[in-house]
Amino acid sequence: MTKRRTFISGCLVAGSLPSTVFAAAGNDYADDFNMQQYLKELDELISIDSKSGYIEGANRIADILEKRFKSIGWTVTTKDCEGRGKALVATNTPNQNHYDVVLAIHSDTVQPVGNAAKYPLTIKDNIAHGAGVADDKSSLNAVWWICKKIPPEALRKLNIAVVLNPGEESGSPASRSFMDEQAKKTDIALVYEPGRPGNGFVRSRKGSMFLTINFHGRPAHAGNNPEQGRNAIEAMAKAIPEIKAIASEYKDVTLNADVVKGGTTANTIAEDATIVFDFRFFNDQTRDAVLDKIEALCKRGFAPDVTSELKYVAKSSALAHTDKSQKVIDLVNKAASELGQPDPKWMDVGGASDGNRFSGGGAAVACAMGVIGGDLHHPEKEWSDMSSVKPRIALGRKVLELIAQQK
Ligand SMILES: [Zn+2]
Structure with a gap:
């Protein structure tokens, strides 16, 4: 005492x-x-x-x-x-x-x-x-x-x-x-x-995962033949609000675009771009639903002729x-x-x-x-x-x- x-x-x-x-x-x-x-x-x-x-x-x-x-x-x-x-x-x-x-x-x-x-x-x-x-x-x-x-x-x-x-x-x-x-x-x-x-x-x-999306387009000279290029950075820019909007459909889900990389030089249409989202969720059913939606968007694509591929190490709980x-x-x-x-x-x-x-x-x-x-x-x-x-x-x-x- x-x-x-x-x-x-x-x-x-x-x-x-x-x-x-x-x-x-x-x-x-x-x-x-x-x-x-x-x-x-x-x-x-x-x-x-x-x-x-x-x-x-x-x-x-x-x-x-x-x-x-x-x-x-x-x-x-x-x-x-x-x-x-x-x-x-x-x-x-x-x-x-x-x-x-x-x-x-x-x-x-x-x-x-x-x-x-x-x-x-x-x-x-x-x-x-x-x-x-x-x-x-x-x-x-x-x-x-x-x-x-x-x-x-x-x-x-x-x-x-x-x-x-x-x-x-x-x-x-x-x-x-x-x-x-x-x-x-x-x-x-x-x-x-x-x-x-x-x-x-x-x-x-919350469970947390890092989601990486790799965008792959086609390079071209920005002055000589821009019409032949397919810009991976621009596809990525379109993807950000669409993917973030998924989070708002669920309670307590966050999707934050925290790392981006892309392009080579300022006069080249960007062939590649990568983005990493930090994804957090309070239950594993929501996790799977959100992942399915992102996967479907990536499959559909964000710009013509630019592929987008979702990657993560493993599902966490x-x-x-x-x-x-x-x-x-x-x-x-x-x-x-x-x-x-x-x-x-x-x-x-x-x-x-x-x-x-x-x-x-x-x-x-x-x-x-x-x-x-x-x-x-x-x-x-x-x-x-x-x-x-x-x-x-x-x-x-x-x-x-x-x-x-x-x-
Ligand atoms: Zn500890």
Whole structure:
């Protein structure tokens, strides 16, 4: 109680940084929590550079987790994801082909190599700063604490897996297929991305894809024989408003033309042009409908004798708010209420996370279950609210218990 009060007043001193004021209740589910030990572990994680693709860093974090989870008797398997380093799965029982619940975390950050030394862990008034502190290292460490003392009923009844992705910020084909494999085996995914200020959680995230359209016309001299040319840039210019208009037919769909390239010289009718649209959507049915319409327009063409070809790497999924995910959300709300914590605020957001992959694989997802943080990806400002660590650990354990009670 006394400790909690100290934390709260500390956060108020921090002033501009939003902080959640948690009641003292609910500590029963995290009575083993030791802030000093937690910070020591967090410091170790933050001191490791782990930008996506910096394999050495990803492997060091996977090694640390492997050692930790083996020390509590969990089964650990790792998989080398080419270009991203080691992914890890830790399970409470051996040989799991199916997970009742996944706690999802990621080891990679967006911080360039060298930022770990430049922006070490510092704590002032209970707010932690440091490279990658909020996204995702403090939550990664909180998941470790959750697993150290899972309520007995949950540990007995549930197949629980901790899934560590080394390529969440910027995936590789190998890390994406690793995550898709995990998603297919998962009923419920609790995604430990940072919690949002104001006790925020995330119930849906837009899916996003980059759509490239290549236009191909016919070159000609702009002065000598312009009538023989077929201008790819002009076809592209016609395509932009037509394609953007598709977005307005659907709620919460965005199609933004963000990159264009084309032409050779100012006196040559442009043979080629390329445009890249950023495409975002809240459910996969809408995604498919929009893609079909763009595909049909490209087939029809935008100017005579100029071909247009739509390309994308692979379809990505939205993290959809579904009846199934609402049941998980209800359990999180119930857990918070039983712990005497403030009501969770559920948000619909634009940016993707591993929750999108789990949702795409058919799992029910609750996201932003982790330690509350903000100013993500800003090396100096990124912050993580240490007063929310213990409440979120307690909440995670309580949610697992409620899931087990329903089984
Ligand atoms: Zn993240």
